[in-house]
């Protein structure tokens with residue numbers, strides 16, 4: 001079943017830190033601009049609910065601001081616990097706007 005692309009944020013509205021928390025259709029996402037490439041993951045850390053969009057980015061790894069769990073934003077993989085992987089979402093840029101598609 002086809003799904004729609006959803007507007008998330010203007011590319012230029014992503015802070016210089018390279019990441020931001022966004023809410024799309026009631027869902028909390030973290031959106032990243034890494035050297036001009038846009039990524040999106042679920043925005044809630046599965047450890048205890050920290051906001052990944054308020055964390056920090058190191059290469060392609062986001063660090064949760066609460067206790068430091070780290071995830072690869074390109075595939076959602078936790079960096080030290082193989083069993084943990086957060087959802088990632090397909091993104092595209094349309095007229096300088098970030099759009100995301102939910103599965």
Ligand code: FES
Nearest residue numbers: 045047048050064
């Ligand atoms: S809530 Fe993210 S590391 Fe604890």
